[in-house]
Amino acid sequence: MAKPTPLSGFPEFLPAQRYVETTVLDTLATVFELHGFANIETRAVEPMDQLLRKGDTSKEVYVLRRLQEEDGGKDKGLGLHFDLTVPFARYVLENAGKLEFPFRRYQIQKVWRGERPQDGRYREFAQADIDIVGAGELPVHHDLEIARVMLDALGRIAHPDVLGLPGFRLQVNNRKLIQGFYAGLGIDDLDETMRLIDKLDKLPADAVRTQLVESGLSEEQADRCLELATICTPDTSFVDKVRGLGVEHPLLDEGLAELADVVAGCAALVTDRVRIEADLKIARGLDYYTGTVFETRLDGHESLGSICSGGRYDSLASDGRTTYPGVGISLGVSRLLVPLLNRGELVADRSVPSVVLVALTDEAGRADSDTLATQLRSSGVPCEVAPSPQKFGKQIRYAERRGIPYVLFSTEDGPQIKDIRSGEQVAVDPATWTPPPADLKPRITVSTSTTNQMETEK
């Protein structure tokens, strides 16, 4: 069989990389649960009509079909879910009678999109979603709560003592604010204006200005929209700046108040690794957001785009009698980790969990080595027995290749353990010996210097 080539857009990890990923996932789940979010998992497929509910994404949905279909197209068809929000909305409606509202859940799963892959864009990728959904109404303080939970989680994975990932910048805006501002200017097509303003991080301001004018805005209106979009503050000082533009509209007032609450309420969570800012050019392309919107940039990797996005939607779901408003945010775990891992900026120092390799003197001694291993395991020390009784030099190299820090030998003087990094070898009792806590699990290290060079060279 010829060597298979990788399938573009379907990233896979080597064991050491996967260890980093599971550590991140565990950390996220822990923080979400600390904030009282329950975990759920939804099935991978949804009926096509559910998936297409959100409009124009139909081309990117992977359709599920049996290889030997008698007559295709008879049923409504199934597709792989495109995000975790649509399945969640369906889940809420389906189980509304059994859930308590406001309902808070987190969900960490793969999603699939039939896009053209690129750096940071995949066809199969993992998202970590948190949402809060209410029945009938959902107070805006939950917008702040969502921001705080995700800031806490990001702060944890960026903290040097936990994982030490690069820092994050959570950018918040509010659609009521920008829509109210546009309405106050007398602009008709609020959605189109917002969509064009959203291009500001890719296109220069004068190009966006041209497109705004082409879309029907006066030059005066276009300039005012751009002025609003340049406002970006780490605190609530944006309020005065917006007021200074002199536009009046009730929706604008509402948006300003909501955004100020979120920014002010997050102040206590800000560290040098995790910041928040009111960035009034953030609009988001998706049309179902109705208030708060979030995007997140990874320091040193701005070209990846937003790695964590979401917002408030007044109608996540509706059964005709009750509408369920929600607010949520979704972390692109793959977008965050795949580039860092592939560039070698994030590495684990071990490809196996083993802390100890139990050396094997000869095949006749395998049972004895197994006994030593069992003793180590009884006190929680992951270990493995050497696969063959090679020369000890080879066995040490076997451990070194895998990053296993210790080798346990049976000697005439009893068991001795060698730290192959220092070369130090001491007699131990395998039933009670444990490694220093730092050696118990693979160590994850981050090097930002190489990537920063790459980024600046571009």
Next chain:
RNA sequence: GUGGGUAUAGCUCAGCUGGUAGAGCGCCGCCUUGUGGUGGCGGAUGUCGCGGGUUCGAGUCCCGUUACUCACCCCA
């Protein structure tokens, strides 16, 4: 879906205007006969993405195809 680039050893890549396939790293062995790493010496490895064409001769030129990749669209 639209437009560009690339495809040679396990990895990163060289290979000029066509002339029988290379380097570095890695891997294996020995120096070192049961305690690795450094050093020295030696060794193995290729359908040159695939198919066709031009030619005495194609990794190299032409056409097609597939995969990968970058940008647009959109988004985590």
